[in-house]
Amino acid sequence: MRTPGPLAGSARAAGVQLPIIPTVAGWLAQTPGAISLGQGVAYYGPPPEAMRVVGRFLSTPGSHPYQPDAGIPELRKAFEEKLRAENGIDAPFERRILVTAGANQAFVNAILAICDPGDEVILLTPYYFNHEMAISLASCRAVCVPTDENHQPPLDAIGAAVSPRTRAIVTVSPNNPTGVVYSREALSAINRLCALRGIYHISDEAYEYFTYDGAEHFSPGSLGGDDHTISIYSLSKAYGMASWRVGFLVAPEHLFDDLIKIQDTVIVCAPAVSQAVALEALRAGRGYCWKHLEAIAAVRRKILERLSGEPELLSVPASQGAFYFFAGVRTGMDDLTLTERLVREHKVAVIPGGTFGITRGCCLRIAYGSLSMETAVEGVDRLIRGLRAILRG
Numbered sequence: 001m002r003t004p005g006p007l008a009g010s011a012r013a014a015g016v017q018l019p020i021i022p023t024v025a026g027w028l029a030q031t032p033g034a035i036s037l038g039q040g041v042a043y044y045g046p047p048p049e050a051m052r053v054v055g056r057f058l059s060t061p062g063s064h065p066y067q068p069d070a071g072i073p074e075l076r077k078a079f080e081e082k083l084r085a086e087n088g089i090d091a092p093f094e095r096r097i098l099v100t101a102g103a104n105q106a107f108v109n110a111i112l113a114i115c116d117p118g119d120e121v122i123l124l125t126p127y128y129f130n131h132e133m134a135i136s137l138a139s140c141r142a143v144c145v146p147t148d149e150n151h152q153p154p155l156d157a158i159g160a161a162v163s164p165r166t167r168a169i170v171t172v173s174p175n176n177p178t179g180v181v182y183s184r185e186a187l188s189a190i191n192r193l194c195a196l197r198g199i200y201h202i203s204d205e206a207y208e209y210f211t212y213d214g215a216e217h218f219s220p221g222s223l224g225g226d227d228h229t230i231s232i233y234s235l236s237k238a239y240g241m242a243s244w245r246v247g248f249l250v251a252p253e254h255l256f257d258d259l260i261k262i263q264d265t266v267i268v269c270a271p272a273v274s275q276a277v278a279l280e281a282l283r284a285g286r287g288y289c290w291k292h293l294e295a296i297a298a299v300r301r302k303i304l305e306r307l308s309g310e311p312e313l314l315s316v317p318a319s320q321g322a323f324y325f326f327a328g329v330r331t332g333m334d335d336l337t338l339t340e341r342l343v344r345e346h347k348v349a350v351i352p353g354g355t356f357g358i359t360r361g362c363c364l365r366i367a368y369g370s371l372s373m374e375t376a377v378e379g380v381d382r383l384i385r386g387l388r389a390i391l392r393g
């Protein structure tokens with residue numbers, strides 16, 4: 001029996017890193033006129049025709065009770081068709097597709113469905129921080145394998161990290177935070193390794209439409225490893241629907257009943273109004289995202305041009321996806337201090353590499369998806385001026 005004393009939260013939650021993004025947002029809020037190169041969202045909102053569904057939703061009597069746990073069947077069916085047409089994944093929705101409140105919830109559901117406390121999940125560093133947090137919250141251990149100097153997956157090191165406790169390898173392509181797109185060959189090799197070692201491959205494809213310079217997105221779920229591949233998608237970026245909270249989980253059939261138990265406990269169903277909007281957004285299709293991509297690509301080129309002109313300050317490994325650059329800064333200063341000084345003294349915010357599990361060297365994530373050309377140029381110029389002043393001053 002516990003002796004009475006001051007109440008505390010669980011050790012499990014206490015052991016999880018606090019997200020840095022709200023801290024940076026706090027510094028931004030205290031710095032009028034600061035520009036954020038920190039925000040991981042696209043600049044546009046949902047398709048206008050999808051928004052019009054909201055009025056209809058409100059006046060339809062059957063809209064307000066709980067909806068099916070796995071999502072409304074029309075939406076799941078539409079997603080099944082999308083997966084077949086675009087991703088080469090053949091996944092009948094009835095027992096393979098689940099609508100979640102965003103890709104983050106899809107990941108949490110997946111981890112709870114496949115891991116027991118003490119199990120290990122392999123992440124590639126720099127990782128997407130919410131993946132690491134979800135693994136810790138499930139009382140599991142994230143085994144971090146550093147990517148190579150180009151932020152590509154190091155296949156031998158990944159293989160060597162697999163232990164008897166490993167349950168899954170996670171890949172994110174196009175990647176947050178590096179923007180790197182993994183090749184078909186690398187993703188196929190990881191998927192094969194998972195099959196061989198009897199573990200799952202969790203493939204986060206939240207940025208599938210965001211590729212540049214001819215880079216192509218590849219879905220490992222198309223390789224036919226239906227019993228060990230879990231694919232995750234999001235409408236947050238592609239359709240500018242981050243606050244609506246809609247994502248998808250495509251899972252092996254044998255996990256479906258357990259996933260439903262988790263879904264029913266956590267959320268019952270993704271918000272029904274958001275599902276109605278998502279269905280209409282899927283009808284607009286990937287062309288909606290591509291229509292906006294040229295503007296993001298132009299901002300990307302301009303930022304890259306400016307960052308590449310400063311090799312004494314920083315290096316930016318080549319990347320062709322998402323809307324991030326992950327810059328290595330040539331300094332011994334720690335990334336959090338540097339970030340705070342950049343905001344407070346130079347009015348520009350980035351996200352420090354420590355957020356993504358980088359413990360050696362000073363790295364910064366620079367996000368450009370939400371910015372107009374003018375703001376992006378001013379932001380990156382402040383960043384360069386700030387780095388010059390702080391590092392050389």
Ligand SMILES: Cc1ncc(COP(=O)(O)O)c(C=O)c1O
Nearest residue numbers: 102103104128176206234236247
């Ligand atoms: C790789 C990755 N996965 C998932 C998410 C979360 O997406 P959602 O808004 O659908 O939960 C993000 C958001 O930044 C992300 O970068």
